[in-house]
Amino acid sequence: MEPEPKPTRIQQKNRDLILEAALSAFSSNGFRGATIDQIAEAASLSKPNVLYYFRSKDEIYQTLLTRLLETWLTPLQQLDPNGEPLEEVLQYVRDKLIMSRDFPRESRLFAHEILEGAPQLESILSGELRDLVGKAVTTLRGWMDQGRLAPVDPHHLIFSIWAMTQHYADFDVQVRAVLGPGHDPFAEAGAFLDNLYRRMLAV
Amino acid sequence: MEPEPKPTRIQQKNRDLILEAALSAFSSNGFRGATIDQIAEAASLSKPNVLYYFRSKDEIYQTLLTRLLETWLTPLQQLDPNGEPLEEVLQYVRDKLIMSRDFPRESRLFAHEILEGAPQLESILSGELRDLVGKAVTTLRGWMDQGRLAPVDPHHLIFSIWAMTQHYADFDVQVRAVLGPGHDPFAEAGAFLDNLYRRMLAV
DNA sequence: TGGATTATTGACCAAACGGTCAGGATCAGG
DNA sequence: CCTGATCCTGACCGTTTGGTCAATAATCCA
Incomplete structure (x- = not known):
């Protein structure tokens, strides 16, 4: 095993800057x-300096992806089997x-x-x-079997x-272009989705 | 104005191959x-030959995008104000x-x-x-005002x-990875979405 | 069939890109 | 304040990429 030295103050700061x-x-x-070059400039570092902290572009990407994945999946883990079914789902929608x-x-x-086909994430996805x-599916199916949630x-x-919440981030330009000025996409979406899932899942 | 000569047989064929x-x-x-190079190989042409039919990579992309946009938006135009409201919406979902x-x-x-911010499409989007x-919004709102569709x-x-139907194309890898083998995502999605929009929009 | 037009390509170019390296600057600890 | 480790950079390298060009091949039509 490698010693894996603890990072210095500067290492901490610059790694974060780069990511x-x-x-x-x-x-x-x-x-x-x-x-x-783009990353280096945005981080106010020289290109060789960026490559001093990460061995390659791939390594930056890989680090970023795995570091972010956990955060990204947290809300789904918070679905509580002992909670009130509809409220749990609505809370998940809100969180996302x-x-x-x-x-x-x-x-x-x-x-x-x-x-692009998830070349880096494929194994994690499946x-x-x-x-x-x-797990979440089991919880949901349990609620439906108990008649506490409409069966879907x-x-x-x-x-x-996933599709509806991420749409507002990924297709932000389109949403705003179509809505025109004077709209708050996320506020409107919040109300819309709350209503949608209430109607779909109410028994 | 330029004469704009009609394309020869070979031009027709190779342009299509390239696109x-x-x-x-x-x-x-x-x-x-x-x-x-990638495009050239897939089209079984040499790189200079590809650039003989299109002046640049940009031009290929631009041509492709505008040529496809119309097809892509057709279903929405088929929303018939004189049709049965719920059935019209469900048909649109099916088409998409x-x-x-x-x-x-x-x-x-x-x-x-x-x-990537829609650099080429921005003006079209808005x-x-x-x-x-x-137009579609006006039609939908009309139906809702008449009490023939739930107000949303x-x-x-x-x-x-858009989000839910395109999700199955854009995130295909993820959908299949999560579902595992033995599933037909599109068939299942068809049933799911039909039910969803019925419940959401039924008066 | 001949000559003009259209189609095709190998060789080439400049810029952008990912990455390396030797050497100098800076910093931490004794 | 010295010394070793860490940090930083200008110059450089090989490759890839978008694009050009002169020359050759195929096609068309009078």
Whole structure:
């Protein structure tokens, strides 16, 4: 095993700077579209200096992706089997919409990765993610069997929540262009989705 | 005005070949991720030959995008104000889901473009598209005012349909990874969405 | 069939890109 | 204040990429 020395103060700061800059770059241009120069400039570092902290562009991307994945999946884990079914689902929808509003770059980063066939995430998708979703599906199906939630396909219920909440981050330009000025997409979406899932899931 | 000579047989064939190859390349790698060599190989042409038919990579992309946009927006225009409200909406959902199933590359091409801020489409989004959506919104609102459809925000109703149907094309890898083998995502989604919009919109 | 038009390509170019390296600046600890 | 470790950079390298061009091949039509 390698000693794995603890990072110095400067290392901490610069690694964070780089990852922050990389998040912006990768999320708006995809992996291939983003350049190290771009990241370096956004982080106010020289290109060789960026490559002093990360061995390659790939390593920056990989680090960013895995570091963000956990955060991204947290809300789904908070679905409480002992809670009030409808309220639990609505809370999940709210959480996901808030994440789209407050962390649109993260959402777009994952969107890019999946769109391009998820070369880095494939194993996680059909591993950790599948298990996590599996648990949620069991919980949801339990509620439906008990007659506390209208019976719908639980997998597709989850997909629908992902699709509709992330849409407001990933397709933000389109949403705003179509709505025109004088709209607050996220506020309106909050009300719309609350109503939608109440109607769909109320027994 | 330029004479604009009519294309020869060979021009017709090779332009189509190139656009077909470009659709595959751009949809799976985005604009920057795709290369002219890649397109040339997929079209079984040499790179200079590709550039003989299109002046630049940009021109290929632009041509592809505008040529596909009309097809992409057709279903929304078919919303008939004189039809049965619920049935009209359900038909639109069905049409959009079929397009996701049969033309996933087109869906991903647009997804990439919007994700990256829609540099080429911005004017269309807040022009033609906004108008088109505006008409549909008027129709929907009319139905709701007449009490023939449950009252929901028409704009976000349309967004929800886009989000949920295109999700199955754009996030195909994720959907399949989470579902595991032995599933037909599009068939299941068809039933799920039919039920969803019935429950949401029934008076 | 001949000559003009159209189609095709190998060789090439400049810019952008990911990455390396030797050497100098800075910093932390004794 | 010295010394070793960490930090930083200008110059450089090989490759990829978008695009050009002169020359050759195929096609068309009078």
